[in-house]
Amino acid sequence: MLRRRTRGAYGAAGAGLLTGLAAAALPGPGGGWWWVGIPLGVGCLVHSLGDALTFTRVPLPWPIRIRGGRWAALGVWAPLRFRTGSAAELFLVVPAVLALGGVSVWTLLAG
Template sequence: MVVGAAVTAGGALLPDVDHPGSVIARSLGPVTRLIAQGTAAGAAALRGASCRCCTGRGGHRALTHTLLFAVVTGLLVSLLCWVGGDVAAAVVAGLATALATRGALRKRTRGAYGSAAAGLFVGVMAAALPGPVAGWWWVGLPLGLGCLVHSLGDALTFTRVPLLWPIRIRGCRWAPLGMWAPLRFRTGSPAELLLVVPARSSPWKWCNG
């Protein structure tokens, strides 16, 4: 239960790996920043190559903010944990917990130390305790769910997200989908802080009691 909640909370930050200034991009310094830059460049190239009207629109809120990304990421992590067993599950749980904790503590001076300690604790716990009888294949489910929750939250903003890529909508594979216009809000606005941020972090807060 704790592992599932932690993985969901960590997965809710994963789609922003396409933004070099995001929490996940800053989590491991230059390493994750390079990964974020590469992801953003790749997503921008794919966006431009697959749709003429989307050329030059960048890679943020593109490939990683789709339903397909959430499903494929969840399946790959499930396969990894099914094959790798306790070790793979411990690594995934530890990294997801560290990411979720860093997201919650990023404004505090010791946020990096707190996230590392929390990640290590959950990772060791997942490796040390007896695993589920059915194995750890299910770990990909909460991670994929976390990705989807993030994308649905971003769909509430004015920017919206191409949730159903690569399905063509009004002739565009990257057509942004979102809430009814009068109910949308700006990224970083009080409405987002009130509605979206708590939804993304609630699994982690819940698992911490």
């Protein structure tokens, strides 16, 4: 039996493997599914930038040495940080998701 801590990692790896296999097996638009990586990469970057707005911050340039060490957590100026689940996050995230979702729907319907 897997510990609860490792189940999530194995589940995410399994979902990624299944998605990759499906993308490789299914015919995609324009001769392949290579383009799936673009929104995936942009989503990861935006998620990391969102984490940089919180008190925990995020190690964005993790392979690069900063002051002789790695994994330096970067974030915004301390007075601008907020906690996850707070009202500040709701005022930032909800309008952004609604606006970007609206743009996505409009782009899909217009195209």
